[in-house]
Amino acid sequence: MEIISELGRMNKRQLLLQGLNLGMIITSALMIWKSMILGTGSESPVVVVLSGSMEPGFYRGDILFLYQPKRPVQTGDIIVFNTDGREIPIVHRIIKVHQRAHNSSSLDILTKGDNNWGDDRSLYPKGQLWLNPGHIMGVVVGYLPHIGRVTIIMNDYPMFKYALIAILGVFVLTSKE
The missing domain is CATH 2.10.109.10 (Umud Fragment, subunit A)
Known part of the structure; x- marks a missing residue:
């Protein structure tokens, strides 16, 4: 509940900036992935x-x-x-x-x-x-x-994956500039 009250205290501009930051992170990761595909010629580099x-x-x-x-x-x-x-x-x-x-x-x-x-x-x-x-x-x-052991853990234990996503979501939403 503390997260919800924290979100309520943020003004609309802060929420918009957080959303834009998250969008830029996702877009950057996709651009890197597509660049690797083009550079290696492999569908999965x-x-x-x-x-x-x-x-x-x-x-x-x-x-x-x-x-x-x-x-x-x-x-x-x-x-x-x-x-x-x-x-x-x-x-x-x-x-x-x-x-x-x-x-x-x-x-x-x-x-x-x-x-x-x-x-x-x-x-x-x-x-x-x-x-x-x-x-x-x-x-x-x-x-x-x-390095890829995290992927194996997330496949073997799906609850770990959901917990990690939740923690990252909380971190992104509550981080201050």
């Missing part, structure tokens, strides 16, 4: 590792930076891909690239997690044995270890 399938190279919570290279992908590249019917992209290594004889521009790609026993064919849609370049969101070019 930053992703968080959500599983342990790439250990010991990448651990849960590592943030990966992606780039869409001009060259074709190669065996050994670590890629982030998404297939039809999957909501969450997968980070795995390319273990085989096959160029079709009848179509020199078409590539078949097979992936595997470094910490997995077998290839990823069981993760592909039923009847699909290979990925194609259209499935690839980007090639990993760098990472920050463990």
